[in-house]
Amino acid sequence: LFVLPVLVASTTMGKTPGLIMSAVCAVFLVFYQVLAAAKPFIQALESELFIISMMCVIGWFTGEMTDIAQQNQKQLKTNLKDLREEINRRQKAEERLRMLSGALEQSPSSVVIADTGGNIEYVNAKFTDITGCLPGEVTGKNMFELVDGLPHEQAEQIWHVIKAGREWKKEMLSKRKNSETYWNAVSIAPFKNPAGEITHFLWVAEDITERKRVEKEMARLEQLNLVGEMAAGIGHEIRNPLTTVSGFLQLLKRKQKSAEYIRYYELMLDELNRANAIITEFLSMAKNKVVDRKRQNINRILKNVVPLLEADAAIRKKHLKIKLADVPDLFLDETEMRQLVFNLVRNGLEAMPEGEVLTISTYVEGNEAVLAVRDRGEGIAPDIVEKIGTPFFTTKDYGTGLGLSVCFSIAGRHDAVIDFDTGPAGTVFYVRFKLQAVGGKQAPGINFDGP
Numbered sequence: 001l002f003v004l005p006v007l008v009a010s011t012t013m014g015k016t017p018g019l020i021m022s023a024v025c026a027v028f029l030v031f032y033q034v035l036a037a038a039k040p041f042i043q044a045l046e047s048e049l050f051i052i053s054m055m056c057v058i059g060w061f062t063g064e065m066t067d068i069a070q071q072n073q074k075q076l077k078t079n080l081k082d083l084r085e086e087i088n089r090r091q092k093a094e095e096r097l098r099m100l101s102g103a104l105e106q107s108p109s110s111v112v113i114a115d116t117g118g119n120i121e122y123v124n125a126k127f128t129d130i131t132g133c134l135p136g137e138v139t140g141k142n143m144f145e146l147v148d149g150l151p152h153e154q155a156e157q158i159w160h161v162i163k164a165g166r167e168w169k170k171e172m173l174s175k176r177k178n179s180e181t182y183w184n185a186v187s188i189a190p191f192k193n194p195a196g197e198i199t200h201f202l203w204v205a206e207d208i209t210e211r212k213r214v215e216k217e218m219a220r221l222e223q224l225n226l227v228g229e230m231a232a233g234i235g236h237e238i239r240n241p242l243t244t245v246s247g248f249l250q251l252l253k254r255k256q257k258s259a260e261y262i263r264y265y266e267l268m269l270d271e272l273n274r275a276n277a278i279i280t281e282f283l284s285m286a287k288n289k290v291v292d293r294k295r296q297n298i299n300r301i302l303k304n305v306v307p308l309l310e311a312d313a314a315i316r317k318k319h320l321k322i323k324l325a326d327v328p329d330l331f332l333d334e335t336e337m338r339q340l341v342f343n344l345v346r347n348g349l350e351a352m353p354e355g356e357v358l359t360i361s362t363y364v365e366g367n368e369a370v371l372a373v374r375d376r377g378e379g380i381a382p383d384i385v386e387k388i389g390t391p392f393f394t395t396k397d398y399g400t401g402l403g404l405s406v407c408f409s410i411a412g413r414h415d416a417v418i419d420f421d422t423g424p425a426g427t428v429f430y431v432r433f434k435l436q437a438v439g440g441k442q443a444p445g446i447n448f449d450g451p
């Protein structure tokens with residue numbers, strides 16, 4: 001009976017409570033003997049010594065076992081908690097890693113990671129997008145091989161800078177796998193471990209071809225505006241004396257006495273008209289030239305000018321083909337549009353040999369209405385491509401070099417851009433009118449309902 005509480009205490013609570021319970025039970029046992037059997041204390045103690053020892057042993061041993069089991073359980077719980085925390089930590093680290101590698105993969109810049117020897121270990125998806133090279137084609141190669149035709153000395157110089165722990169930056173003209181050139185803003189920087197040692201090199205590049213194009217376009221427009229403003233300043237002043245001279249020449253031409261010099265008068269008047277036409281072209285380049293833009297369809301304007309263009313083509317023994325698709329109405333100045341089409345068509349006709357066909361077409365492409373003038377001439381020589389649209393640039397004996405400049409400024413006033421494709425089979429000039437403003441808003445004055 002007395003062993004039972006000891007067993008319960010020691011198995012449920014451990015060694016110390018087990019021993020305390022065995023002591024309490026021993027006291028009760030001895031006192032029970034003293035009181036119930038009327039034995040003296042010492043005798044009662046002696047008679048129950050075996051049971052008391054047994055209780056103590058049971059209390060101690062079972063309690064010890066319980067303590068060990070409890071300790072193990074506690075340890076197990078701590079271990080489990082640590083394990084759970086470790087799993088959480090790893091999950092978070094993995095998520096972070098996934099997020100970082102996702103960001104790297106989807107980065108709008110191309111990223112290349114090279115080892116300390118400059119050998120490529122990783123390239124992201126944008127790199128493949130921009131260069132056209134798959135990761136397998138460049139992994140293991142030296143990163144300087146990515147720059148087509150980089151002189152050895154310059155590569156050495158860059159290497160020296162980045163090895164010293166500094167960043168190297170440059171805008172450079174690069175080549176895609178398909179040999180197309182593009183502008184690239186490259187930055188190469190070392191990255192270091194917590195001990196400050198360089199472990200890798202990070203190459204980040206951005207395709208800035210579009211930015212360069214816009215910069216060039218802006219510079220060209222600035223130049224055009226300058227020429228236009230200068231022209232506006234002096235144009236009128238020159239026109240007045242020209243009108244006077246022209247008036248008197250016409251007066252004199254009609255006189256009887258002038259009959260034998262009529263050819264000279266005509267020549268002088270033609271030259272004055274030519275000078276007047278040049279001034280008119282100059283004036284049309286002024287930035288703040290007043291334009292009268294009305295909602296109308298480019299196809300209608302084209303249909304009006306086609307007979308004139310056909311006559312011009314026929315004189316030169318060349319043909320005209322017109323392909324007009326449905327395009328929405330645009331806000332256009334008819335006179336300026338006529339001038340733009342005339343200049344582009346005249347250039348095309350002048351570039352083609354006799355018997356060839358020049359095609360004028362309109363169509364919608366994405367967010368743009370496009371007017372395209374395609375000729376079958378010899379194309380524009382690569383060394384003059386850069387100069388196209390620069391005022392006074394001409395390769396023709398009697399050209400003024402103002403035709404395309406005027407086209408560019410007309411396009412500028414109509415929120416349109418001009419670009420071109422050229423090759424040995426001919427040249428296409430595209431005038432692209434925006435149909436939609438950035439951000440999905442409708443551009444001012446543009447009708448989406450179509451003609």
Ligand SMILES: Nc1ncnc2c1ncn2[C@@H]1O[C@H](COP(=O)(O)OP(=O)(O)OP(=O)(O)O)[C@@H](O)[C@H]1O
Pocket residue numbers: 343347348351375377379380388389393394395396398399400401402403404405427
């Ligand atoms: N369709 C084309 N094909 C080949 N070369 C072209 C074409 N259009 C323009 N060019 C080149 O660009 C130059 C500049 O053209 P632009 O129209 O500005 O002046 P121009 O035709 O020489 O003179 P202008 O138009 O004032 O009579 C031309 O001289 C020519 O070399």
Ligand SMILES: [Mg+2]
Pocket residue numbers: 343346347399403404
């Ligand atoms: Mg021209």
